[in-house]
Amino acid sequence: MRGIILFNRTLLAVVLGLFFLIPISSATSVEPTPQSREIVFAIGNMPLNLDPRYATDAASERVNRLLYQSLVDFDAQSKPAPHLATWLETSPTEYQFTLKQNRAPFHHDKPLNAQDVKATYDSFLTLKDSPHAAEFTNIQNITVLDDDTLIFKLKQADKHFPAKLLIGILPADLISKNHDFSHQPVGNGAIKFSNWQNKLSLLRIKDGQKMSLIEVKDPTVRVLKLLHGEVDLLQGELPPELVKHLQSKPEITVKTGKGANFSYLGLNFNDPMLKNVKVRLAIAHAINRSAMIDKVMIENSRIADQILPPEHYTNQGFSHPSPDDYDYNPAKAKQLLLEAGVKLPLKLVYKTSTDAQRVRFATIMQAQMAPAGIALEIRSLDWGTFFADVKAGNFQIYGLTWVGIKTPEIYAKAFGSQNFPPNGFNRGRYADVELDALLAKEDWQAATTRIHNQLPYIPLWYEGQFAAMRKEISNYSPKSDGNWDDLATISVGK
């Protein structure tokens, strides 16, 4: 009996010891929060590929904007603007680019010249698997006149050609050596690549400020890491309740701003029901966008009417149809459905991803549509299956967001009848001769009005942008398209 008691005590000691041992040992070895003042930025998804000729995901493109410089960028109104070079349209099929004099050298200390530009764009001819190669098939040849000047000769006239030259310039000597830019990027941007193991380490050239990007998938964990001081900065990809929680913390600064990424409901025009404009109008009137923005979105989110936001240059100087034309009015929606000869309830299937916030939106819309006589069935699919279904036209309604769109050509790509997948982004297979004519004339005012009235998409909102940072972080603000350009200026105090 005594033996049993002794044995029990031993067991208890082992169990309790294990519990106590862990905190004690860890307390002595836990690493300090970043006091060396490397700025740590937690992101939801790591960049996939830092070669600008391959990068398509948002994270890679945002980092590449810092590592490389392109010939052209966009100004505040999204007009193409000189970045590394100015240009002159010498003929409808010929553009002369002149590199700016005060351009930075590459990070491996070689100067950047016109040969590097030519090598970068010429390399698309040999890359069979670049997702951007199709953009440059119209280039007939590139002629270098001198170190600063080169001419792009096109096969066909394209007055939007400069707006396509957004690819970061790579050094010609490394292109010829088949350098692995995907994992060892060398550009001439404000930030230089240092290392990429578990985290992506970067170095700002002007002052040697170190920064690192770490992937933290779970939004709650990103918030906990920020509160604990393990990270200094977060941007986007948090549900509004977590943003509100951060706003209540004295050690955290939350900055918000207007967004320009357009969320919408896509409709399938092969579906006989959805072909009827009255049904589409009914769906628009069955969604209470204002309530959703007020209750489940972060501040500075705003109702959208078209893909490009009001501040875009194509939207300046003329009055637009109001987004309020499609206010929440279930009675009107029901009336429209009856006029369209629909037997109520109208059963529709809505496909979305598994993202928690997207599923939440879908659930709210399902409830909002019910009084209008629309029975919305939600199918939440993993991203690969969902997007494959969207491209294949295997849907009735889906929800997606256009991210970082700057050029008005998106209207042709998204709604032009020649742009059904796989030849474009007209995933709803919308065909409208009148709209095609307006798009061909590039009459953006008339085209957007036509789109507003015909509703090939149900426009939802431009989601607000935000960044949350430790109090000691300054000179960083969220941008409307969610880019991370302010990493070039961010600073950290004591």
Place this chain on the structure above:
Amino acid sequence: MTGEVVLLIKKITNFATVIFGVLLLTFLLIHLVPGDPVEVMLGESASTADRTALRADLGLNQPLITQFGSYLNKLAHGDFGQSIHTKTPIIDMLKTRYPATVKLAMLSLLIGIFIGVPMGIYAALKANHWQDIMVTLISVRLSAMPAFWLGPMLMLIFAVWLGWLPVSGMESRTSIILPALTLGFGLSAILTRMTRTSLLEVLNDDYIRTARAKGLDEKTVILRHALRAALLPIITIVGLQMGSLLAGTVITETIFSWDGIGRLLVESIEKRDYPVTQACVLVVALSYVLVNLVTDMLYRLADPRVKFGS
């Protein structure tokens, strides 16, 4: 001995058959799910000619059987290919991801064993007393806590409130503790109940009474006689759990930003990065088969009456 060699050969044959089956099934399933690697690589704006050219370049225009043969041939030469998205050789990805999973799995298993087995013994010795009820309650509570809840709770307590450990990541030596505890607690609950049940079955057996009658001290009776006899079901559970831990614990790896094989597998499926998916499934299958083999060997060590391979 000869019989055992034959059985070993049988085991290895079974091993090869299972792996071949897994490879074939994965290959076929991947071709059934929606999504196209060429579409993933070239995006939506590529021309049909470019798509056709790349499809031919990758051999995707070949009959499935030819593609499978070519895949097996590359595997036989140790060539897993490269990721569609990151262009990284897959072997390099596996070299970093798999050891991380093994490290986490081993520590979780140790925590599970060190908590679960002693608690199970204690509960068995105190069967039907309040201590037994308490242990049962604790183990039920632990097994009822999903990783997506327990993980953030541990982070909140040990990282944010107490500041003892990092929230997540792999930068610090101590980063492994919280994910290992998250997995280990769940495992310990299973082992507690299994140990208690197995031990109770043998504690009233004649040979235990004999051992006590010989005057052996209680510690020896429990640890050397009773526990050894109760080990077989515990080894089975440990083997099964180890297999699933080595397959990667997606939720825990995701919550704790632990770059393991489970997370890599799920991400590759989401992104339709087929070569990575195939390689991960192969590694997971190999892990399961190897763990089963080791479990069989441990049976024999625990109970010499068990014939290897029987």
